[in-house]
Amino acid sequence: MAMRKLQLHTKILLAMVVGAGFGLLANRLDLASFVATYVQPVGTAFVRLIGMVIVPLVFASLVVGTTSLGDVRSLGRIGAKTIGFYLCTTVVAISIGLLLANLVQPGSGLSENAKSRLIEGAAQQDAAGKTPRESASIKDVLLNIIPTNPIRAFAEGQMLQIIFFALLTGVCLTLIGAERGGPAIRFFEAVNDAMVMMVHLIMKVAPFGVFALIAAVVTDFGLHILLVLAKYSAVVLAGLLLHMLLVYSLCLRLFSKMGAGRFFRGIRPAQLIAFSSASSSATLPVTIECAAENLGVPRHICSFTLPLGATVNMDGTSLYQGVAAVFLAQLYGMDLSCTQQLTIVLTATLASIGAAGTPGAGIVTLAIVLGSIGVPLEGIGIILGVDRILDMCRTVVNVTGDAVCAVVVASTENQVRRAPTGE
Numbered sequence: 330m331a332m333r334k335l336q337l338h339t340k341i342l343l344a345m346v347v348g349a350g351f352g353l354l355a356n357r358l359d360l361a362s363f364v365a366t367y368v369q370p371v372g373t374a375f376v377r378l379i380g381m382v383i384v385p386l387v388f389a390s391l392v393v394g395t396t397s398l399g400d401v402r403s404l405g406r407i408g409a410k411t412i413g414f415y416l417c418t419t420v421v422a423i424s425i426g427l428l429l430a431n432l433v434q435p436g437s438g439l440s441e442n443a444k445s446r447l448i449e450g451a452a453q454q455d456a457a458g459k460t461p462r463e464s465a466s467i468k469d470v471l472l473n474i475i476p477t478n479p480i481r482a483f484a485e486g487q488m489l490q491i492i493f494f495a496l497l498t499g500v501c502l503t504l505i506g507a508e509r510g511g512p513a514i515r516f517f518e519a520v521n522d523a524m525v526m527m528v529h530l531i532m533k534v535a536p537f538g539v540f541a542l543i544a545a546v547v548t549d550f551g552l553h554i555l556l557v558l559a560k561y562s563a564v565v566l567a568g569l570l571l572h573m574l575l576v577y578s579l580c581l582r583l584f585s586k587m588g589a590g591r592f593f594r595g596i597r598p599a600q601l602i603a604f605s606s607a608s609s610s611a612t613l614p615v616t617i618e619c620a621a622e623n624l625g626v627p628r629h630i631c632s633f634t635l636p637l638g639a640t641v642n643m644d645g646t647s648l649y650q651g652v653a654a655v656f657l658a659q660l661y662g663m664d665l666s667c668t669q670q671l672t673i674v675l676t677a678t679l680a681s682i683g684a685a686g687t688p689g690a691g692i693v694t695l696a697i698v699l700g701s702i703g704v705p706l707e708g709i710g711i712i713l714g715v716d717r718i719l720d721m722c723r724t725v726v727n728v729t730g731d732a733v734c735a736v737v738v739a740s741t742e743n744q745v746r747r748a749p750t751g752e
């Protein structure tokens with residue numbers, strides 16, 4: 330009875346703590362295969378349940394969001410604000426990453442012995458085919474946004490392509506007018522509502538899923554993994570924290586009337602799911618619910634800004650890519666010029682746009698950044714070991730950044746509801 334009264338985010342938080350404790354114990358007692366067989370599937374089932382909703386939700390939500398912005402002019406205004414905000418915060422995030430990595434120099438103080446061990450280990454990972462072999466070119470990333478066949482894009486879950494097609498569909502439904510476009514718009518509204526209902530149902534089992542996900546990660550890695558690359562991990566984590574607490578609070582203060590306290594309380598359930606699933610896309614349904622229900626952002630703005638942000642806006646990922654690129658360059662004894670650092674800003678922006686909102690996507694598109702400044706791609710193997718934990722943390726920032734944008738856009742349109750309907 331008491332359990333039923335607890336708010337969802339408290340239950341999820343509890344599940345996380347218990348999951349971590351369970352994972353540590355299992356790690357100590359060598360119960361990895363027990364956890365993999367009996368516990369992890371519960372987490373996988375949860376992620377699959379949410380994953381099932383993503384494609385229909387993103388498509389329907391973006392079509393509805395686009396059409397409900399009314400005319401093409403307000404779509405242009407809100408679209409420009411959203412994209413502008415996403416780009417600016419991404420560039421700020423990378424700059425923070427670069428600044429910290431240049432100041433702290435996490436790749437420099439290592440002994441020659443430690444360096445060669447790390448580089449040797451990476452070469453082995455590379456030989457085992459665990460690191461990306463080539464980086465996609467920027468041209469390919471951009472061209473790949475246009476689907477040649479939207480149905481294939483749906484089937485393969487190509488989010489950028491789905492977004493592109495959804496936005497165009499929404500614009501065209503608006504252009505053909507309410508009378509002709511109405512039936513299709515109402516259809517997508519119903520699909521959207523049904524998907525939101527599905528998310529409500531799935532969230533009822535979230536604490537079990539989160540428990541299993543955290544337990545599995547901690548059993549696999551143990552918490553000591555962070556110590557192996559402690560300085561590098563610390564720089565990434567410090568950057569993420571700085572960006573989340575300083576930059577986002579500042580944005581809220583400058584562009585909205587919402588206090589940081591209310592914002593962070595309201596978005597907490599989404600942050601917890603982001604942390605445990607390491608996937609912005611899987612978190613998207615919860616992000617939409619938090620923004621609409623707890624932060625008072627109108628549904629049509631949530632429907633437009635958040636699905637876009639889940640794929641396009643990844644401040645945490647781009648910050649981490651900045652740190653990783655400088656760290657690896659330092660390890661390989663390369664001095665990065667100003668032009669190379671600017672290249673990192675440009676390519677990490679594109680790499681974070683191109684990264685899917687799925688676990689580990691950022692480390693794959695990191696290859697684009699490393700390729701652009703000539704750092705050997707097998708360097709990725711060096712940081713692979715700590716990537717999962719950093720991934721969980723950067724996903725929290727990615728999701729938080731999307732929600733800040735939704736609040737800021739709604740505020741500048743004077744559309745934030747004052748009293749939240751619940752948390």
Ligand code: ASP
Nearest residue numbers: 608609646686687690691
């Ligand atoms: N897991 C991240 C996300 O879903 C992407 C990444 O950085 O790997 O937002």
